Every structure is written in C-alpha cells, then in structure tokens.
Amino acid sequence: MTPPTLRRVLGGLLGIAVVALLILWIGPSTIARFRADLLYYTGQHLLLVACSMVAALITGLGAGIALSRPSVSKSAERFMQIFNVANTVPPMAVLAIALAFFGIGGTSAVFALWLAALLPIVRNTYQGLAGVDGALKEAARGLGMRPLQSLWQVELPNAWPVIMGGVRIALVINVGSAPLSFLIGANSLGNLIFPGIYLNDPSQMLLGAVATALLALVLDGLAAWLTLRLSRHQAPSERAVV
Amino acid sequence: MSLPTLRWTRLAVVPLAALALCVAPLAQAQQPNIRVAAKAFTEQRLLATLTQVYLQHLGYSVDVTWGLSTALTRPAQLNDEIDLVWEYTGTSLIVYNHVEEVLDAEASYQRVTELDGEKGLTWLAPTSFNNTYAIAMPEEIAQRDGDIRTMSQMAEWMAAHPDQFHLFAMDYDFAGRADGLPGMAERYGYRFSRSELRSMDPGLVYLALRNQQAYGGIVYTTDGRIDAFDLRVLEDDKNYFPAYNAAPVVRTDYLQAHPELREQMDRLSALLDEETMRGLNARVDIEQQSTTSVARDFLSSHGLI
Amino acid sequence: MDFTTTLANMDWQQVMLLTWQHVYLVGIAVGLAILIGVPLGVLIVRLRWLAAPLLTVATVVITIPSIALFGIMLPILRNTYIALDGVDPGIREAGRGIGMTFWQRLWMVDLPLAVPVILGGVRTAVVMNIGVMTIAAVIGAGGLGLLILNGIGQSNVPLLVIGAIIVSLLAIVVDTLLNLLQRLLTSKGIEQ
Secondary structure, three states: OOHHHHHHHHHHHHHHHHHHHHHHHHHHHHHHHHHHHHHHHHHHHHHHHHHHHHHHHHHHHHHHHHHHHHHHHHHHHHHHHHHHHHHOOOOHHHHHHHHHHHHHHHHHHHHHHHHHHHHHHHHHHHHHOOOOHHHHHHHHHHHHOOHHHHHHHHHHHHHHHHHHHHHHHHHHHHHHHHHHHHHHOOOOOOOHHHHHHHHHOHHHHHHHHHHHHHHHHHHHHHHHHHHHHHHHHOOHHHHOOO | OOOOHHHHHHHHHHHHHHHHHHHHHHHHHHOOEEEEEEEEEEHHHHHHHHHHHHHHHHOEEEEEEEEHHHHHHHHHHHHOOOEEEEHHHHHHHHOOOOOOOOOOOOHHHHHHHHHHHOOOHHHHEOOOOOOOOEEEEEEHHHHHHOOOEEEEHHHHHHHOOOOOOOOOEEEEHHHHHHHHHHHHHHHOOOOOOOHEEEEEOOOHHHHHHHHHOOOOEEEOOOOOOHOOOOOOEEEEEOOOOOEEEEEEEEEEHHHHHOOOOHHHHHHHOOOHHHHHHHHHHHHHHHOOOOOOHHHHHHHHHOOOO | OOOOHHHHHOOOOHHHHHHHHHHHHHHHHHHHHHHHHHHHHHHHHHHHHHHHHHHHHHHHHHHHHHHHHOOOHHHHHHHHHHHHOOOHHHHHHHHHHHHOHHHHHHHHHHHHHHHHHHHHHHHHHHHHHHHHHHHHHHHOOOOOOOHHHHHHHHOOHHHHHHHHHHHHHHHHHHHHHHHHHHHHHHOHOOOO
C-alpha cells in the first residue's frame, strides 16, 4: 500500500473507533430512548442549515464578487471593515435581536444563521478574487474576453480554493451555532442539548452535542470533497498557472 | 431578576448555614431567628419576600436564601439548613415522595402532611391558589374557534378540523415527562402531528401565545403573563393535572420552639388566592416592580404590617 | 413590558457585575487556551503528522456549545502553527548556521517573528469566547448571557435586546483594543 492510501485507511479506522467510543460513552440505551427525537431534530437542524447556507451563499458570493470589481475597489476595504465589525457580534446576540423582529421560531433562526455564515463567505470571495494574478486578468482581456467571461472563466476558477475555504468555515460555524436556536423556539439538535443541561441529563446533552459535531464533520468533509471534485474540471495547465 | 444561580447558591448554603448556627444562640435571646428559602422563580421570590417583610414586622430576624433549585430545597431543609419554605403539594408528592397516584387538591394535602410529617416537616394551612399546569390559548383564537373553554372542547375542535395547523408550545420539562404531554394527549385524545409539537424555554411559550404563533400552550396557572398577554386558561375538565397548592412547610422542631408561627403564617396564607397571586406576580414580571415594594404594599393594605 | 420601563428598571450595578464576570471568565479561558494552544502549535510544527488530526479535532470541538469553551484554543493553535510554519527557511538556516539548538531558535527567532500572527489568533479567540461565554450562563456560570436568558425566561423582549446590545458592544470594544495592542507589539523589524 502506498503511504497516502495507508493513511486514509488508518484515518478511516480511527474515525470508526472514535464514533464507537462516543456511542459507548453516551450509552446505547440513551440512543434508543431518543432515537425518534434524534432523527427528527437532525432533520430540522439540516433544514435550518440548508436554508441559511443557501441564502448566505447567494448573498455572500454576490457581495464578494461585487466588492472585488475594479469600480468599487476604493470603498471595498471600508465595506470589509463593516463586515468585520458585524462579525464580532456574538451569534447569541444576533439570535436575541432576530427574536425581537421576527418572533419565535425558524425565521429568526435562519436570519441569525445566515448572518453568522455570511462574513467568511464574503471575506474569502473578496480576498480570493482580489488575489488573482493581475497578469491573468490582463491576459483574459487580451484574449478579448468580456468582464463577465473573465470572471467566470478565469477569476472564479483561480479563486475557487480560497472561496471554498470560506464556505467551509461558514458551514462549520453554521452547523455549530444552529443548536442555539433552541433558545428562540426553533427546532434543532439544541432540543436535545439544552433540556439535557437544564434537566441534568448529561447523556441527553452529549447525544445532541455529539450529533452536532458529527454533522459538522460530515458536511465539512462533503464540502472538501466537492472542492476537490470541482477543481478537477479545470485543465491541469490552467491550475498550474497559479 | 435572579442573579444567584445554582452554583453560587450551592456554595452559599454552607457558609450561610454555618453563620446561622454561630449567630443563632446569640440572637435567640432577643428575637427568634428564622431561615427561609426561595426557589428560583418569581412566585417563590414573592412568597419569600412576603414572609420576610411580614415576620420581620412581627419581630423575627429573617435570613433568606434566594434562588435554590427544587432539587436542593428539600435536602437543605431536612439537613436543618432551612426552617421554612413555601412548597407545592404536587412537588412534594411527585418529586420528593414519588407518589404516582393522581389525587385531588384535598387528598394531596392530606397525603403530603402525613408523608412529610414522618420526616419532621409540618405543612401549615394551605393557600387556596393552585399553581399547576394548564393549557392556555390566545383569547382571540379561542373565541374564533367556537369559543373554546375546556380542554375537551379543544380536543373536539382539533379533531373536527384536521386540516388546521395547531402549533402546541410547551416547556421541555412538560414535553419530556411521562405525566406531561403523553399522558395528557391520551386522557383528552389530542392527536398532534410531530411538527405541531414544539418544546422550548418556558418564557418563549408565553411569547408564542401572545404573538398568536402558537394555537395553544402549557402555562402555569398563577403566572402574571396570563392576563397581561390576553390568554385564556382552559378548564382541566378531566382533572388531568395534579394539584400544586402552596403552603408554608416548617421544620417540626422549629414549630415546637415557636408555636405562635402557625397562627401567624395562617393569617398570611388565607389572603392568597389564585387571582391575588396572579396579580402579584404580574406586578413583578410585567410592571417590573421590586418584590419588596409589592410585598410591603400588599401586607400594609391588608393590615398585616 | 415596554422598552422604556425595562430601561428605567435596569439594575446597572448588576450589569457592571455581570460584565466584569464575563470578562473574568473570558480571561481565564483564553489564558488557559494560550497555555495549551501555543505549546501544541509548537509541537505540531515538529511532529507534522499530528497537525492534520489535531486541527480537525479542534475544529470539531468548537461546534459543541457546552465544551466550546475549550475550542477557543483552535485559533491560537492554528495561528501558532501557521506562523511558525511560515518562518523563512533562510532565517531558520541562518540560526542553525550559527549553532543554535532547536529550542534556542524557537525562543529567539521563530516565536518573536510569529508573535503578530499568534496575537491575531488570540484576538479571534477572545472575540469568539465573548460569544461563547454568553451561552455559559445556561450552565450557571453567570456573565452577560444571564441578561439574555432572563429576558427569555421573563418573556421580556426589551431586556433580551438590551442584553444582546451590551454583549455585542463588549465584543466590539475588546476587538478594537486588541487590534491596537497587536500593532503595538509587532516588532519594528518585521512591519511591512
């Protein structure tokens, strides 16, 4: 076996061992007791994540692209500073404020999770696009590409790894913050975590927390795979340019 | 706003008790000392403050431990760290004595008097208010849907309108307990779909009902928000919910040393009915007055101080 | 339960106490995170094969609200690793050339060069942790999260919003201060 394959196999075995240990730690009886809840709340959790991530991707990629256009390059840094300040606001505070505007439930949660996921996407899209070699853009123009063509065929493919880095961070933050939406009356895996804390049932709390962590890992792995997969569509020579 | 959280109070109990033990012999010469505990919610803070102000007026020196959790209150009292606490019959029956039988208000009181009496605790005369669970609906929705007044009527309406979405809000405690949601749904024949059931923080249940986001929800019958948020409490016509009548519970030792306390506390308990308690709670929770000023007001208007 | 009544009834002394409690909790957590995160960062520069699994574990840990307190190690760990990893091989070679041991190079060359980046990690950690400590009120740790939790418990939306604003202001102010500190502590020689 070659070293990379060996490492992958070892990594896989380690992963299985960790999951097995976690199940032992939580206790199979707890899992059996909360099986229906676990499935239901995982679904609800995924629903929150999906809605807020789709919104964050659309707005975040859009804003990042807009900010990287030459016509706004002067004010772009200032906009990014505003985004940075917005990012220091704790998710719990955003949830609380959302509750005041949208009432209890899913809408508030999606809004807050959208905001939490927005900044990493905007930042990395902007930085990724701004970091594309000027010579490349020059060459694209030289070939007679229009700005949109250049963006689509040259700039975005080159900035892709950086952008996806931001998306992955956003995804993990999003999945990890979603349990908090229990506190504003939306369904998520937080419905296992917080009652577990309040009612002094540590195994219930752990079940929710571990499920959240595993969900984050799996989705992050999926995003990593997607990054690699989509990067392969580029011609090897094109990737070599960077 | 209750600052002391579980951990702080747990830490605080020991030195407080130690202090009380050192001070008690000195103080007893001039005035009786009494140690009162309050659990961590508004009604309990109010009852403890009422007791504090009232007994101070009668010449007691009163130490109050604030914000104890239900799980800690009973052990603290059995450990001789607390003399008096306002208890609920249902709490003692179900949580402390693990009695699963459902009893009415009077039988509950009789039973806890016997069971706790054996442990050296005396239940004084109960108040007439019953702080139990109830289903509340937004007044407007209750009127709209055929003027629903009882829990059975709600079940009938829901069965007759299966296409309507009936979001039911409840606190996580009620949702998880066998004598909570599952038993209630069985007794009254509620058929909620999974997406209609939402468990959340108790404070959010009231918000959901006020905003008419929820069709019905679990509330506590003496909560001040019921009137303030225009909610209608449905009658428990099949007597599902246990009785939670409040009464002062005193260590029997202490009562033997201070027999006059019984009659003094009875005068206070007699004044507290459901309407009164809800009003007092509202003044703290809704109008945000301090428990001390509410207690002083109430006691002086009834001539107790 | 309107905004003005709530504002008029705020116990500002208690708010100060909670703010102080919040800062204190964050300080302890970040202090611990530095003590553990920086050495671990040094370790994984030496033992590369540990880098990927350790960083992955740290990523997972931050997703769990109740143990996220330890997750604030992640930015520190990662930035230490990135900073040490990014030290110019030429400089490292030069250190080796004049006969420095690994520890001497680490202490006198690599770490001073890495300070700005590590501080960047500390700053991220502090800001993250101010957010996380908001949730710590759930497990009875106190702090400004208590205002938000009390707001929820009492169905008092204005209190909830005031609590959220105070904790946000704290995060923004601390972030700005640390940004200044980071600039002050950057060695003149490596400013760009």
